[in-house]
Amino acid sequence: xxxxxxxxxxxxxxxxxxxxxxxxxxxxxxxxxxxxxxxxxxxxxxxxxxxxxxxxxxxxxxxxxxxxxxxxxxxxxxxxxxxxxxxxxxxxxxxxxxxxxxxxxxxxxxxxxxxxxxxxxxxxxxxxxxxxxxxxxxxxxxxxxxxxxxxxxxxxxx
Amino acid sequence: xxxxxxxxxxxxxxxxxxxxxxxxxxxxxxxxxxxxxxxxxxxxxxxxxxxxxxxxxxxxxxxxxxxxxxxxxxxxxxxxxxxxxxxxxxxxxxxxxxxxxxxxxxxxxxxxxxxxxxxxxxxxxxxxxxxxxxxxxxxxxxxxxxxxxxxxxxxxxxxxxxxxxxxxxxxxxxxxxxxxxxxxxxxxxxxxxxxxxxxxxxxxxxxxxxxxxxxxxxxxxxxxxxxxxxxxxxxxxxxxxxxxxxxxxxxxxxxxxxxxxxxxxxxxxxxxxxxxxxxxxxxxxxxxxxxxxxxxxxxxxxxxxxxxxxxxxxxxxxxxxxxxxxxxxxxxxxxxxxxxxxxxxxxxxxxxxxxxxxxxxxxxxxxxxxxxxxxxxxxxxxxxxxxxxxxxxxxxxxxxxxxxxxxxxxxxxxxxxxxxxxxxxxxxxxxxxxxxxxxxxxxxxxxxxxxxxxxxxxxxxxxxxxxxxxxxxxxxxxxxxxxxxxxx
Numbered sequence: 001x002x003x004x005x006x007x008x009x010x011x012x013x014x015x016x017x018x019x020x021x022x023x024x025x026x027x028x029x030x031x032x033x034x035x036x037x038x039x040x041x042x043x044x045x046x047x048x049x050x051x052x053x054x055x056x057x058x059x060x061x062x063x064x065x066x067x068x069x070x071x072x073x074x075x076x077x078x079x080x081x082x083x084x085x086x087x088x089x090x091x092x093x094x095x096x097x098x099x100x101x102x103x104x105x106x107x108x109x110x111x112x113x114x115x116x117x118x119x120x121x122x123x124x125x126x127x128x129x130x131x132x133x134x135x136x137x138x139x140x141x142x143x144x145x146x147x148x149x150x151x152x153x154x155x156x157x158x
Numbered sequence: 159x160x161x162x163x164x165x166x167x168x169x170x171x172x173x174x175x176x177x178x179x180x181x182x183x184x185x186x187x188x189x190x191x192x193x194x195x196x197x198x199x200x201x202x203x204x205x206x207x208x209x210x211x212x213x214x215x216x217x218x219x220x221x222x223x224x225x226x227x228x229x230x231x232x233x234x235x236x237x238x239x240x241x242x243x244x245x246x247x248x249x250x251x252x253x254x255x256x257x258x259x260x261x262x263x264x265x266x267x268x269x270x271x272x273x274x275x276x277x278x279x280x281x282x283x284x285x286x287x288x289x290x291x292x293x294x295x296x297x298x299x300x301x302x303x304x305x306x307x308x309x310x311x312x313x314x315x316x317x318x319x320x321x322x323x324x325x326x327x328x329x330x331x332x333x334x335x336x337x338x339x340x341x342x343x344x345x346x347x348x349x350x351x352x353x354x355x356x357x358x359x360x361x362x363x364x365x366x367x368x369x370x371x372x373x374x375x376x377x378x379x380x381x382x383x384x385x386x387x388x389x390x391x392x393x394x395x396x397x398x399x400x401x402x403x404x405x406x407x408x409x410x411x412x413x414x415x416x417x418x419x420x421x422x423x424x425x426x427x428x429x430x431x432x433x434x435x436x437x438x439x440x441x442x443x444x445x446x447x448x449x450x451x452x453x454x455x456x457x458x459x460x461x462x463x464x465x466x467x468x469x470x471x472x473x474x475x476x477x478x479x480x481x482x483x484x485x486x487x488x489x490x491x492x493x494x495x496x497x498x499x500x501x502x503x504x505x506x507x508x509x510x511x512x513x514x515x516x517x518x519x520x521x522x523x524x525x526x527x528x529x530x531x532x533x534x535x536x537x538x539x540x541x542x543x544x545x546x547x548x549x550x551x552x553x554x555x556x557x558x559x560x561x562x563x564x565x566x567x568x569x570x571x572x573x574x575x576x577x578x579x580x581x582x583x584x585x586x587x588x589x590x591x592x593x594x595x596x597x598x599x600x601x602x603x604x605x606x607x608x609x610x611x612x613x614x615x616x617x618x619x620x621x622x623x624x625x626x627x628x629x630x631x632x633x634x635x636x637x638x639x640x641x642x643x644x645x646x
Binding site (some may be wrong): 045057058060088089092093095096099107111112114115118119120121122123126127130131132133134135136141144145147148149150151152153154 | 237251254285286287288290291292294295296297298299300302303305306307308309310311312314315350360361364365366367404
């Protein structure tokens with residue numbers, strides 16, 4: 001909490017420049033310009049147009065909840081511990097949003113995080129995670145597994 | 159840090175928040191969900207063609223958004239254009255947002271009517287990721303996971319088997335992991351060993367499938383490793399083998415080396431990759447046993463599937479010890495320890511794979527060890543000379559600046575007293591800086607960065623010593639000109 005208070009007093013003293021973003025669910029959020037500048041899609045627009053920052057910039061593909069998570073991630077300099085509190089859907093939503101907002105560092109960070117999560121998971125877990133229907137016949141699947149049995153050893157429990 | 163995270167939702171300065179539920183708002187469907195929409199016809203007089211699609215004109219957009227008459231199809235095509243990051247006017251961005259809000263509120267109204275059924279469906283639907291984002295994730299997974307995920311579904315199977323995917327995966331260094339291929343003699347049996355965890359971790363070592371090798375191949379030697387491929391001498395022929403995928407290719411012995419009459423002794427063996435031609439090369443140097451002739455060098459191109467002698471080179475090298483040691487790949491070149499007989503000097507011979515030419519590196523000035531007990535390796539990011547420890551400490555010298563003789567530095571000594579065999583042959587360092595080597599027999603030893611042995615594990619009982627080589631896990635396949643011709 002101390003950190004937050006510190007930031008608030010800083011905001012009062014120096015009047016940190018903020019940009020208003022409007023999320024897909026119609027929420028207007030004031031975001032520090034340093035964070036906004038990581039979003040290439042917004043940055044390029046602001047730089048070209050030197051727009052009035054009080055007019056909300058619409059982000060029709062990002063929900064307010066996802067934007068909250070992204071802001072916290074950037075504020076905490078991509079903290080692993082914080083990200084571990086995310087649900088699977090939150091991880092995927094942040095990935096989609098990072099891609100849409102063209103945030104390269106965040107996209108890389110979150111894709112790596114998801115890869116780490118999935119690394120030792122079973123095939124069944126992966127199908128659930130990505131909502132994929134298995135279109136192999138049981139015979140075909142057994143055949144594929146047989147060619148490389150050792151990769152099915154030593155997995156996390158789902 | 160903790161308190162900030164716990165209140166992460168309430169901390170942010172939101173206004174106008176209505177919906178505190180997890181995930182996206184009640185109105186919007188989760189990302190990626192395919193929504194069936196009635197196809198509305200776009201009036202051509204009110205639209206124009208931009209780079210990506212046909213979108214409504216600014217004027218029409220402005221009017222229709224205000225009046226709420228913009229069709230879903232028109233809204234969607236505009237959304238697509240914005241998504242591509244096209245630099246169309248700022249008015250569109252605002253209009254699109256207005257359109258979305260209008261639509262969301264409409265959907266919220268609709269939602270209330272069928273709230274119960276819809277909510278049940280929402281809880282069941284996961285967020286669906288588009289294929290390009292799934293690709294982002296897959297490219298960051300290690301080969302072992304990808305080999306397993308081939309059985310997820312048919313489209314993943316073809317994606318992961320794709321050669322372009324393999325190249326992208328290999329080039330994104332984050333996903334690449336090094337393992338040790340461990341060859342038990344005589345049997346022969348291969349293991350793949352992960353050196354980053356504990357050697358005693360049962361999952362760190364796995365037996366590899368060797369179905370391509372004929373049962374008579376009792377004499378097998380590891381000659382090199384490059385980009386996931388290991389070069390094996392299987393006596394009757396050479397074999398290129400990717401232990402991660404099982405892909406393998408037999409290569410016949412070179413014409414010179416297999417010609418018994420010429421009395422040539424092959425003392426340089428190497429394997430590498432030439433990015434300028436996207437080709438894997440097997441390099442072999444032979445010397446006439448009577449010492450009157452030059453060294454002859456042959457190169458096998460995997461792409462051309464043929465051996466070729468390099469003409470016009472006059473080298474005066476011979477093997478510096480009885481055991482033939484495989485060349486070490488570093489910085490786009492293969493390196494060997496050799497004896498230069500015209501000036502009676504031990505040197506490192508360098509073969510540049512792109513230039514196909516030789517050069518030399520001098521050993522450290524104060525280097526006095528006998529080369530019989532030395533071999534080259536790569537430690538950290540440096541070319542290194544390792545001196546085997548046998549009842550005395552093992553030494554590792556690193557060349558801090560490539561091809562700069564004065565930069566040779568003795569980096570670490572490994573003490574062998576606690577190792578059962580009293581022997582240590584350095585191989586490599588792990589991600590965490592530990593030093594791994596063999597015990598001179600059939601076991602591995604792991605030492606900390608100060609050279610203190612921490613772990614020892616023996617893998618088999620045999621009178622003959624095992625062979626080891628590092629390889630990078632990859633999904634790569636071998637280039638082949640005839641395949642390309644078919645594609646073209």
